[in-house]
Amino acid sequence: MELCDLTLHEIKDLFAQKEVLPSMVMASVVKRIGEVEEKLGAYLALDLEAALAAARAADDRIKAGRALGVLDGIPVAIKDNLCQAGRETTCASRILQGFVPPYTATVVQKLLDQGALILGRTNMDEFAMGSSTENSAFKPAKNPWDPERVPGGSSGGSAAAVAAGEAIAALGSDTGGSIRQPAAFCGVTGLKPTYGLVSRYGLVAFASSFDQIGPLAKDAEDCALMLSAVAGFDPLDSTSVRGTPVDYTQELDRELTGRTIGLPREYFGEGLDPEVRRLVMAAVAQLEDLGARVVEISLKMTEYALPVYYLISSAEASSNLGRYDGIRYGRAAAGREDLAAYYTRTRAEGFGPEVKRRIMLGTYALSAGYYEAYYQKAQQVRTLICREFAEAFRVVDAIVTPTSPTLPFRLGERLTDPLAMYMSDVCTVPVNIAGLSALSIPCGFARGLPVGLQIIGRPFAETTILNIAHQYQKVTGHHRARPCGTGHDRAEQEGGSPDEV
Amino acid sequence: MKFEAVIGLEVHAELATATKIFCGCATKYGAEPNTQTCPVCLGLPGALPVLNEKVVEYCLRAGLALNCRIADFSKLDRKNYFYPDLPKAYQISQYDLPLCRDGFLTLASGRRIRITRIHIEEDAGKLIHSPEGEGYSLVDYNRAGVPLIEIVTAPDLATPEEAVEFLEKLRGILIYLGISDCKMEEGSLRCDANISLKPAGAKHLGTKTELKNINSFKALGRALAYEIERQSELLAEGKTVKQETRKWEEAKQRTLPLRSKEETQDYRYFPDPDLVPIELDPAYVAAIAASLPELPEARKRRFIEGYKLPEYDADLITGSKHLADFFEAVLKFYFSPKAASNWIMGEVLRLLGEEGLTPEALAVNPAHLADLLRRIDAGEISVSQGKTVFEKVFRTGASPEEIIRAEGIRQISDEARLRAVVAQVLQTYPQSVHDYLNGKIKAAQFLTGQIMRETKGQANPQLIKELLAEELAKLRP
Amino acid sequence: MRVSEEEVRRVAELARLAFSEAELRQLAGEFNRILEAFAKLNEVDTTGVPPTAHVLKVKNRFRADQIRPSLPRPEALRNANAVKDGSFVAPLVME
């Protein structure tokens, strides 16, 4: 196994033993990027020179035993919607092409302060709108387990990069499942923190009341380390929650005895791939074996989550994306004679079809005469969804569901059907609606493709869901499978060849 | 037919905070373009607003001073529209739950003008229109994000005069509260007016027009008067008034319809998800209420009752916080209220007027005016000498003592010496004496003038008056 | 509730977007399919249910009125497409 296929915590231990230096890990990652990036399209921009220079500085600190933090010398990737001063930030949109922020997002600053090596900026669906990374204006990213399939989205680039060893860990953002669904599709672990836990300052907004930044990594322990590094109160974000810093690894080793896990029957209904169901149920059995008590629960509001999510997120997006007019930044249409025509041309040329669709939907939902029927109604149902989760969490410590009802689909397969694409998020959006914590871990392979298990926790109960995930990963090996440059070949995974679909 | 006007005002006041409403950029007026901007007020992708606590406090001050109810739950909303001076393509404002509502302001007539609401919001940037034919505009975002309160009245005003009085009173209150400098010329106080006409006594409201670009109190009065005339003519001719926004054209003293887009505005207000609700602790609100300064109305009463000033004086002086502060500062050094009031209403306002200055620009040290009043009362200098000295105090900032010494100004009250001068003048101008004795009282003025000339203006005028009368009486046949 | 192409055109104007006739037709179709699916929400009785704009219980988040450095002007202007006299150049605005 190459260094780039190791986990963050394994590398951190090797650093501690002074057996390995950051430059060596960087070399391995750079080599892997050279081998697979062209095929996968995980990155929109690489910043290897800066990362290599940072690695040499980290070498000295590691050698001197003066690491800045657990992330010191660790090569990480960040999604292209996180601002970093001096680095072009495009959100995979033509309209932001050439935009170089004069400031750095709080989370990126935290990574830099702890000595992390920022490899580059990962591919995504334009403005994080999508579930396949096909909406990137520049190129689609591919699934490392099968490059003919999508890596999920919108943080598809981050998920693919981590899965393929093009980064040790990565940051993504999750508005309706954009960390968890690609994590599931790429066979990595992805965590969406509770709304308010991680500062959004510097995250280019899609839907402000849902957006959260979180880690994609090779296992739950790595997610816990990454989360510990980026979580915490930020005075620059009014929706950031005050609290003392938490070590999210603290409960990893707790036994599951005494934990109650809920299985909501609404998530196992129509549209669920039988293979996905089988693997998820096997994982649930495993959790029971580990001592957890599993109870069936009902979340009747689930079927309303998708419309609630799409109406509110599109409404917020339509407003958040009004600022792209080419005057202060980003691409502008030629000719400035007529104000209205200028705006329209700039935006019509700059935004891709899915972004336009959401802006349209959101504008419609907020416009005079429709506000009550759509936006306000969705907000009221949002209240009911929140209440239902709160009720459920009086009985259970965590809720387990599939992350995605289907296996990674083929590129182009759902592009022409927005509604079918939206269905990809059916299991993940309720979590964002209620602002809960949730993660996705690999729970096996079907037809050679990874399947994800979603573990949903109470608000600010990240330690609980990380504990459940870690206990599961201690006794299973799905998270150790690697798609690229390893002895693990797809054929070795259960379920046979992906071409048997 | 006789028409009545129904007028409502929408007033925007820039708050005198050090920083903008949602970021730490300075709000200083007159800075070089785009030197007071940051990712937040430029609306850069990813930047987030955090509310300035002073903005809430200032809005509460205004609300409490204007007898409003303070909301126990309030929030910020986005008002979406596209314009180059609006960096995010939405203005953060308050829609259905403003911080303050249901207040009033009382006019001199005793009429209460209802204040519907006061809310907080951010200002937009400044557009500089390029010269004709250049095909572009320039944008300066220094003002983008400067905090405003918007004060909306009910349509309770009946005349242009009432509207002007309301705005003047409101301005006085905001200045007294120390929350805005209210300079209409710098745009820190802006006023739009809604006006409609209805037949006298009618219940239903007519079609209203909205007047913009009103840049002074005078303009407010004139724009409304113009609009009343215009609408009356239309109605008298049986035509209808078009509901529209009109712009006051100062140069031509008329209102003109603003070129309006076909598209009706649809602002798509919704709660700003980047900001959290405001739920004020009643104890906090009570503390703000307790900390409010004395307001113009109360101060006026106190001036009348405490200083025995005539209502006219008290009203005029308390109309400007600066004048009233100056007045009371003078009294601290020398307690002579009516004299101080006379000097302020007379010399101070006259000199300010000559310089085209507002009372805020008054730079006279109150101790200097007090000193001057004391010297006049003591007979050291005359009132007219005092006026000469004061003008120099006003222009140079030097103390009366310095000026009096440097110019050798003093008053001669030596009776024997003055009597000699009087006698000499009477001898020199027998014709005037003759005239006076024959009933031409005015001749005394001439003689007084000559006495003053002889004494280089230093003679005690009161004493001269007495001595002249005595000496003339002696000459009566 | 059916959405007409005319309605879609109005929304596009409001959002400062433009579509070809074919795109408009397609969008109207998609809108109707999406909104039809979303009409499901009408099944839910929301009488008396307060809307949720924030899942957080956070309130009163204020900052002190303290000046922080603004961007140096070249930084503020660096991403602009056109700059003149220290200002951003925008399309001609007529009043």
Ligand SMILES: [Mg+2]
């Ligand atoms: Mg306003």
Ligand SMILES: [Zn+2]
């Ligand atoms: Zn700023």
